[in-house]
Amino acid sequence: MKQNALSPMAKIWHVVGLIPKGKVSCYGKIADLAGLPGRARYVSRALKLAPKQLNLPWYRVINSQGKISFPENTPAYIEQIQLLRSEDIEVNRGKIKLSTYKWHPDLATLMLELAY
DNA sequence: AACATGACGCGTC
């Protein structure tokens, strides 16, 4: 019985919401944590479709190369950089140092969070 | 039904 199981998309939204201020994560990593290994592209779709009212920190999700995935000089690209810098995250030419800013979630806590 | 398109990732060269 899995009556309380969150939909894959809801799990993604949930995990993204857990990324702490000042930290970043990657599409593929979020997919892994949400139980959808190999589904990085699904994470990008989920973020695009996420209701505004959830107030998700979508800008804390970047690609595995540590770079912003929007094309340069697009409104979204510029907005993402501004939001990241507002949290004291350094962004140079669309790139963030993962060694410094990557989120390392506590897996035990995460499992409890996603259990229902 | 078939094909193209992504806010991606990884291995290879």
Place this chain on the structure above:
DNA sequence: GGACGCGCCATGT
């Protein structure tokens, strides 16, 4: 580092 190729799969045409 950069450029490809391929895997991935829900959506849109």
